[in-house]
Amino acid sequence: MDTLALKKTANEIRKGIVTAVHSAKSGHPGGSLSAADILTYLYFEEMNIDPENPKKEDRDRFVLSKGHIAPGFYSTLANRGFFSVEDLTTLRHTGSYLQGHPDMKHIPGVDMSSGSLGQGISAAVGMALSAKLDNASYRVYTLLGDGEIQEGQVWEASMFAGARKLDNLVVIVDNNGLQIDGKIEDVCSPYPIADKFKAFNFNVIEIDAHDFEQIASAFNKAKETKGMPTAIIAKSTKGKGVSFMENQASWHGNPPNDEQYAQAMADLDKISESLN
Amino acid sequence: MADVKKIATRESYGNALKELADSYPNLVVLDADLAAATKTGIFKKEYPDRHIDCGIAECNMMGIAAGLATTGKIPFVSSFAMFAAGRAFEQVRNSVGYPKLNVKIGATHAGISVGEDGATHQCCEDLALMRTIPGMVVMNPSDDVEAKAAVKAALDHEGPVYIRFGRLAVPVINDKPDYKFELGKGVVLREGKDVTLIATGLEVSETLDAAEKLAKDGIDAKVINIHTIKPLDEELVIAAAKETGKVVTIEEHSVIGGLGSAVCDCLSANVPTKVLKIGVNDVYGESGPATELIKKYGLDSDGIYAKVKEFMA
Numbered sequence: 001m002d003t004l005a006l007k008k009t010a011n012e013i014r015k016g017i018v019t020a021v022h023s024a025k026s027g028h029p030g031g032s033l034s035a036a037d038i039l040t041y042l043y044f045e046e047m048n049i050d051p052e053n054p055k056k057e058d059r060d061r062f063v064l065s066k067g068h069i070a071p072g073f074y075s076t077l078a079n080r081g082f083f084s085v086e087d088l089t090t091l092r093h094t095g096s097y098l099q100g101h102p103d104m105k106h107i108p109g110v111d112m113s114s115g116s117l118g119q120g121i122s123a124a125v126g127m128a129l130s131a132k133l134d135n136a137s138y139r140v141y142t143l144l145g146d147g148e149i150q151e152g153q154v155w156e157a158s159m160f161a162g163a164r165k166l167d168n169l170v171v172i173v174d175n176n177g178l179q180i181d182g183k184i185e186d187v188c189s190p191y192p193i194a195d196k197f198k199a200f201n202f203n204v205i206e207i208d209a210h211d212f213e214q215i216a217s218a219f220n221k222a223k224e225t226k227g228m229p230t231a232i233i234a235k236s237t238k239g240k241g242v243s244f245m246e247n248q249a250s251w252h253g254n255p256p257n258d259e260q261y262a263q264a265m266a267d268l269d270k271i272s273e274s275l276n
Numbered sequence: 277m278a279d280v281k282k283i284a285t286r287e288s289y290g291n292a293l294k295e296l297a298d299s300y301p302n303l304v305v306l307d308a309d310l311a312a313a314t315k316t317g318i319f320k321k322e323y324p325d326r327h328i329d330c331g332i333a334e335c336n337m338m339g340i341a342a343g344l345a346t347t348g349k350i351p352f353v354s355s356f357a358m359f360a361a362g363r364a365f366e367q368v369r370n371s372v373g374y375p376k377l378n379v380k381i382g383a384t385h386a387g388i389s390v391g392e393d394g395a396t397h398q399c400c401e402d403l404a405l406m407r408t409i410p411g412m413v414v415m416n417p418s419d420d421v422e423a424k425a426a427v428k429a430a431l432d433h434e435g436p437v438y439i440r441f442g443r444l445a446v447p448v449i450n451d452k453p454d455y456k457f458e459l460g461k462g463v464v465l466r467e468g469k470d471v472t473l474i475a476t477g478l479e480v481s482e483t484l485d486a487a488e489k490l491a492k493d494g495i496d497a498k499v500i501n502i503h504t505i506k507p508l509d510e511e512l513v514i515a516a517a518k519e520t521g522k523v524v525t526i527e528e529h530s531v532i533g534g535l536g537s538a539v540c541d542c543l544s545a546n547v548p549t550k551v552l553k554i555g556v557n558d559v560y561g562e563s564g565p566a567t568e569l570i571k572k573y574g575l576d577s578d579g580i581y582a583k584v585k586e587f588m589a
Contacts, residue, residue, distance in 0.1 A: 063343075104346070104375050112346055113375040116366060122336045123371055126343020126351075129328065133304070133349075153367075156336035163331075 001045055003212045008275050009079060010040040014241045015268050016075030016088050022261040024071075024092035027100070030251040031145060032072030034176040034209065034236040039076040041215045042141055051081035054108045060138050061127045063112045065120025065154075066145035066174065067101040068253070074098055074107070082109035118151025120144070121171060125157045128169040128229075139223075143172045147179030149190045155200065161229045162201030169229040170222045171202070174209065176238035178249040197231035209234035243267050281420075282445035285478075286384040288423035289441045290315030293352060293382075295424070297323050300350060300431050306341055307354045308334045313443075314354040314384045334359040338367035338379075345377040350431060353379060357386035357440060361402035372436050373409040380430045381406075381438045386416075387528035388556060388573055389444040389478060391566035398561035404533025406438040407506050413459065414506040416440040416527075416535075418480035421450035422503055425457030433459060442528075444566040446478045462509035464516075468498035471588060472516040473580075475526040476502045476535045479554075482570075483526050485577035486584065495588055505535055510542045517549040524552045524584055528575055531555040552587045554580060 013036050021027040043049065047060040064073045071091060078085040090096035097106040101115025111127070114120040124142035131138050148154065161169055173193060181187045190196070194204045203225040207214040215234075222230035238252070239245030242264040256264055293305055293316060309332045311317040320327035330337035334355050341351035353360065360383040361368070372379045383402060390398045406414045413433060417423040423441060430437040449465075465480070466487055475483035480501045487497040498520055500512065517523050523543065525536035536553030543549045556573060570576050574583065 061346075112343065113370070116370045118335075119339050119367060119371045122339020122367075123343035123346070125336070126340035126345075127347055128343075129340060130344050130347040130349055133325070134347075153333075153335045153339070156331075156333035157339065160330060160333070160336060160340065 001212065001216055004275060006040055006044060006212050008272070009044055010037045011241065011268055011271050011275065013040055013072070013075045013079050015265060016078060016085060017071045018242065018256065018261060018264045018268065020071045020075060020088040020091040021255045023089040025255050026092055027071050027255055028068045028253045029071065029255070030178070030238040030245060030248070031066060031174060031176060032069040033240045033242060033245065034238045035069055035072050035143060035174045036240065037210050037212065038143065038172055038174065038215060038234055039072055041212060041219070043076050043080045045216070046219050047141065048138065051109065054082060058136065058138050061111045061124070061140045063120040063124040063127070063142040064102050064114050065124070065142050066117065066148050067115035067120060070100060070102050073102060077109040117145070117148040118153035121154055121157040124169060125161050125166065128161070128166040129164065131168050132166065139168045139170065141170045141172065143174060146173055146175045146177065146184050146190060146193065147187070149173060149193065150188050158197065158200040158202065165227050166229045167226050170219065171229065171231045173231065173233050174236055175233055176236045178238045178247070178252065180249065180252050182249050193233050201228055202231040203228050204231045204233065206233045206235070209236035210240060241268055241271060280447045282447055283420040284443055284445045285417055285420065285423040285441040286315045286443060288420040289382050289384065289427060290318030292424040292427035293319040294322050296428060296431060297326065302348055302350045303352065303431065304328060304344060304349050305352045305354065306330055306337050308332055308337050308359065310355055314382065316354045334364045335367045338364040339371045341379045342371040342375065342377050345379045351379055352382050354382045354384065356397060357383035357399035357402040358397055361405045361438065362399055365405050369409050373412055376411050376435055378434055379436050382441060383438065384441040385443045386440045387442065388561035388569045389442050389528060389566040391443065391569060392563050394563035395560040400530040400556040400561065401533070402440060403505055403529050403535065404537070407533065407538065411435055412506065413437040413504065415504050416477040417503050418477055418501055419446055419448050419450050421448060421455060422457060426503060429457055429459045440477060442478050444478065447481045449481050449484065460504045460507045460509060462512040463501040463503070464498065465501050466497065466499035468496040469520060470496045471522040471524060471584065472498045472500060472520045473524050473526060473584065474500045474502055474513065474535065474539055476505065477528055479526040479528055479575060482575065482577045483580055486580035489577065489581040490584060493585065495584070497584070502535060505538055508538050508542055510546070513539055513542050514546050517543050517547050521549065522587070523549050524554060524587060526554045526580055529555050531557055552583065554583055
């Protein structure tokens, strides 16, 4: 693993996020930025995928259960070569294939349409179950928001995954601590998150979502764990990388104006320079 | 009519799954703790490894089916209509319908013929709900023969399908050597020139009986069986309306949004026709033996006969 290269890639992905949301004049930058390092690791290090053959049968699957961070997902896929980075500026525009939430019918590399919270994890569980039924070796990853786990369906899916011992499934919770109406513990606390997944018979690993060494270690432990699914609770910073967006719930679903966009890109350019 | 063979279409569903399992190796069956009632237990007994009990969690079950379908499986998802179409509506819309996944929904215990369990379990809204989902095929077979044929047609169709099955044993009316099932095609069961009776599901046999009673009074009714509510056989419906000038729809479903609405949508746009919708009149059901409830809600042959008589007066 080349940590510096991953950091550089993650920073490029963050630039793509801010650029896409600015162009769309809507969208969700905060959670996209908080999940950028996890997405980078999945698509540039962890998953068996091929941008030239996005539907290859034995590929690992990814379901973005927190579908509203499509800008983060699309920027990752584009930077990985599934489609052109230039297309990111068509996000949410009429006629663009880059829909506001992931659309598997039209976007190369998207394994499942998502956006309605709580539903993606069930589809991921279905994929993991299918691999078990066929004795196939592919693995399934799904990324959830920490607000999303307020949805009851998340726990229906978790109960099933735990009961069926789906050790080919990794559930990642992007624990940035904020949702639209404020702090998750003030809105309707899902804490303790780790204990909940443990109670549903998951192997639970808690990490810093912005530390590639910890991310790598967690995914490797998940692979070694047999007989139970893994949940990675990734403590993150909402808006990570853009100074004025960090830890602000107000940047959950708001686009930057031109001035803010320039400032955001300046912040990210500074990070690029520090990595050179 | 006393010696007519009666079979509940849920039984036909379970048998069809079992009979088709070897021809469709990708077929898997999901249930939510109701295998004994939905009759997927018949499949489970023969193919335990291909039957997945998801526990009492229908929304998750629908999502699991979607995930299975993305990998090439053909999941048949089973529960009562109330929970498959009602509780999991949004999962069907967003996780199955929007991505146009090859998921089949086998919903049993539809309508008031659920009987004693009462209103909470008597889903009279499922056809309406499922019909609104773009790309969804909606079927409501009338008997054992048609129910089995519908299951096979669903497996041969690429894309989401909803099939409604019943709890009550109903007469087998399609047991004929020349019987042929074609998805999206209505079936003329009786020719007539005075009025067209368009029925679906278990109301088809009640409607045939009602037509016999009407004939004795000199009313010559054409009877059409619509097993596929969506896509509707518009050509047949329009031709029949032109032919007879009056149309009656009969369904064990709310008069809002089901067969009656589908027929009215079609006719109002093409050949405005006076239509009487017979169904559950925007009310909840109640507990009682199924046949008694069907009579009480005016959905037996006598009730249909009386309403058509009044309509024709």
